[in-house]
Amino acid sequence: xxxxxxxxxxxxxxxxxxxxxxxxxxxxxxxxxxxxxxxxxxxxxxxxxxxxxxxxxxxxxxxxxxxxxxxxxxxxxxxxxxxxxxxxxxxxxxxxxxxxxxxxxxxxxxxxxxxxxxxxxxxxxxxxxxxxxxxxxxxxxxxxxxxxxxxxxxxxxxxxxxxxxxxxxxxxxxxxxxxxxxxxxxxxxxxxxxxxxxxxxxxxxxxxxxxxxxxxxxxxxxxxxxxxxxxxxx
Numbered sequence: 001x002x003x004x005x006x007x008x009x010x011x012x013x014x015x016x017x018x019x020x021x022x023x024x025x026x027x028x029x030x031x032x033x034x035x036x037x038x039x040x041x042x043x044x045x046x047x048x049x050x051x052x053x054x055x056x057x058x059x060x061x062x063x064x065x066x067x068x069x070x071x072x073x074x075x076x077x078x079x080x081x082x083x084x085x086x087x088x089x090x091x092x093x094x095x096x097x098x099x100x101x102x103x104x105x106x107x108x109x110x111x112x113x114x115x116x117x118x119x120x121x122x123x124x125x126x127x128x129x130x131x132x133x134x135x136x137x138x139x140x141x142x143x144x145x146x147x148x149x150x151x152x153x154x155x156x157x158x159x160x161x162x163x164x165x166x167x168x169x170x171x172x173x174x175x176x177x178x179x180x181x182x183x184x185x186x187x188x189x190x191x192x193x194x195x196x197x198x199x200x201x202x203x204x205x206x207x208x209x210x211x212x213x214x215x216x217x218x219x220x221x222x223x224x225x226x227x228x229x230x231x232x233x234x
Contacts, residue, residue, distance in 0.1 A: 011123075012054060019050035019120040022132045026113050029139045030106055045089070045110055046117035049082050053121025079118050086114040109139065153208040154184070158200045159218065159227040163190060166197040167223060176203060179217065180210040196225055202232070 023046025024039055031038030056078045090107035112135055119128035157176075161167060167175075169186075176183060184202040191198070205211070211229055218227050 008058065012058065015050055015054065015120050015123065016047060018125070018128075019046045019117045022046055022116050022120065022128060023113050025132060026109055026116075026135055026139070029136060030109060042110065042113045045086065046113045046120070049086070049114045049117030050121040052078060052082055053118050057122045082114060082118060083111070086111055105139070109135065152204050152206060153211065154202060154204045154232040155211055156200075156230045156232060157203045157228070158198060160196040160198045160225045161223050162195065162225060163192075163197045165223040167221075169199075172199060175217065176214070179205075179214040180207060181205045181214065 020043050024043040026046075027039035027042030030042060090110045093107045093110060094103040112131070116128050116131050116135070119125075119131065159172075173183065181203040182205070184204055186199065186201040189198040189200065190196075208231075211231070215227075215229055218224050218229075
């Protein structure tokens with residue numbers, strides 16, 4: 001093995017291992033919070049993007065000198081293709097359930113992990129390390145700051161009654177207001193086959209703890225057949 005080959009293989013191994021480490025670091029944070037795209041997904045995303053960028057970063061190792069003299073290679077086109085493809089993977093992490101959208105943060109973390117892999121692949125180790133630190137800080141420190149910031153709590157609220165025992169709309173609105181909520185919108189549904197009358201709405205409050213109090217009140221009402229109170233926050 002020639003010295004040149006040894007240096008080449010060392011550089012390639014270094015970048016691949018570093019991308020696996022950096023991607024895994026982001027994935028660990030996602031796994032810790034129970035996200036489906038966690039440690040292995042982020043590690044593989046970062047590793048794969050680094051691997052693809054090595055094609056451009058070490059083009060002289062696989063393209064003959066004669067071909068280089070006749071062809072202009074643009075490494076940025078590889079990066080553009082990678083980030084476009086990663087967009088589809090990130091979209092798969094986003095789940096929409098009614099008015100609730102989950103997975104946006106995970107999709108964003110997959111996208112930035114791919115960008116870190118690109119940086120490592122071309123040998124930009126300092127910006128890759130700085131981006132890793134900023135990403136982990138955003139996912140952890142910003143989570144804490146976000147929990148301390150005042151913000152309105154939105155929830156999708158569905159409650160069903162037997163048609164003959166349904167709560168009047170005025171009484172429903174009064175109960176919701178008593179627990180500190182306001183109604184963003186309200187719809188009705190009557191199902192004769194399954195024998196229920198349904199109120200469906202989005203409600204908001206200044207305190208997320210009000211949702212527990214509302215849930216406790218609904219649990220004590222014999223007229224309520226079932227209810228669902230789900231946060232719309234990721």
